[in-house]
Amino acid sequence: MIEIVDTGPLNTIQDLGRPGYRDIGVTVSGAMDPLALTIANLLVGNDAGAAAVELQTFPVRIRFEQNTAFSVTGGGSAALDGETLPPWWMQIADAGQILEILPSKTSARAYVAFEGGVDVAPVMGSRSTSLRGAFGGNDGRALRKGDVLRLGSPAADVLPAGGFGVVPPLREMASLFPVAENGALLIRALPAGEHDLFGADAERFWTEDWKISAQSDRTGYRLSGNPIRLTEPVEMRSHGIVAGVVQVPPGGEPIVQMSDANTAGGYPKIAGIVEADLWRLGQARIGTRLRFVRATHAEARMLDQAIATYIGDVETTARQVGRALKAMAGR
């Protein structure tokens, strides 16, 4: 068990989400940075999609009730009883130790995974918290000070007593996830249904910088910049949407739907972000500038494959290194 000794608002239990129920209006939810959640889980020997804690407000303090392997990935700067941990790191805590996580300067969200995963009851196949639906996670609500969370049974893998980490994805795959010369995130997207109806404004959508406004949360990011507008009104019928869709309400400032995206939408949509770039957006803080880059299905495939390779390498190598370290320590 672990106890939430201190937490900011809107920190929740998440896994890889609850896909498959959009057709009954159920939001997918899940980690805003699914790559960081996946790696956090692999570091403690869990399945990639085990439930972990997503932190977006800080500081957070977690007390371990017994010896527990844990990992911290994504943003956030972690210390165990005052000892600073390297980023993207797994360590074994002793009973009574306190893990403190402070915000990081560059990334918005930290993921803390525990050996065995957070053991809350799955709802419709997922342990993700749906704040809007008020189900999943811990009673369908954000974590509160004093919450005690049960952990599942650890996998058989023996984790190295001295801890270990991984090279963060932005370092390992730096060339695949570029930023512009002015620091703007380059986010790849494909034109969507109403793209061409924006006329000349559609070109500006791709060439000008957008800023993530303060009206941004797990549901969606409102972007600020020079408004873009349809050349003429269009009839829209409500349709299913996925995270990453870039909609343009009448005001002309785009909205990017994120993990807690509505399941249906009726605003004209100018673009859809490729999934491989969504985790970077999930880690982008309010005020971050970004620019959209027109991509193809082939590029999206290549990026998906690169991420899958990175995840596969982490999984295989972590297991091998764990075995090797155990073999040496066992003497």
Place this chain on the structure above:
Amino acid sequence: MSKLDFTDPALLDALAAALTAAGVDGIEIEQSSRTLRLVVEGKTPRATVRPHAGHASAADIITAPMAGIFDLDTIPSELPRTVRAGDILACLRIGPVLVPVRASKACTVTRCLVVADTLVGFGDPLFDIEAHP
């Protein structure tokens, strides 16, 4: 550093797996009294153990806990640095995985003996230290 039994097949398997993961096909491991030479060919690791002529004192060095690429990017590495037992001094990179190199005792780390981003073998000296009394 504890004594390793290089005739143990489980250990050789584990080492071979780590080597494969690191993308290298052979390694030499030096202990104070002998050297292990491990070569991965296909699935079967081949090991030879050769005793040393003389002894080197390991008291004032930190050695590599396993084979890997010496990584100074993860941990701040300004020297000299005073550390407690268990503090992380650097990492060894095996594929995308980072294995910590920890101080075995409270000490001052005076010198780094290896160039960053080079491959080191198990037991290779990495840092000179001055132990605290």
Place this chain on the structure above:
Amino acid sequence: MSRAATSLASRPLIRSRPKISAIGARAFLLDAPGEFDLAAQRRIWALTQTVRQWPDVIETVPGMTNLLAVFKAVPEDPDSVISRLLDAWERAESIDIKGKTIDIPVHYGGAHATDLAALCDLCGLADKEVVRLHHEGTYTVFALGSAPGFGYLHGLDPRLHMPRKTVPSLRMEKGCVTIGGMQTGVAVLTGPNGWNSIGFADLPMFDPAAEVPALMAPGDIVRFLPERIEL
């Protein structure tokens, strides 16, 4: 989010082939050609039944005369996906889903009917008449979406069509019986809502713990029973 069909005038939909567009690299949206009517929706249901069986499709989300198909992976050949969808649309026969009939007892008027007066002003009918037209209607669940278990109901008397609000109500209670454009429905979450409320229903629409969490399904018939009228 639906702004369905309240501003039809601007862009007539004269096309006989569906329009297929991408949302990101893994999802494709097929918009049926033609009117927003039951015939088009029946064909969407048929298309949904076909596409959901494709081994490379992980999720199908029928909307208002459209279908979103989410693929397991980014397709290697997106053009072939588009031809498959077009082909499936051509072959899709209109089907009539044998849905169940759901009777929803409604308390018309009262504290929850925050927009009944505005609707009367808009359509020029007395509140009694508005309530009668609403509960005498027979509605078809076109699709679910927007909120867990929320059914978009088709079949609203044209006299009761009322555009969504430009400024949503900040806190509309779950259970409010609402009108949005040419559709009606029952709010399933308490929160901001742009539809217009004319009454209240106590029937739970969604239970996440149930084997079938949503009460409504596409093709179901819904009737509103005037349990109480408070005007």
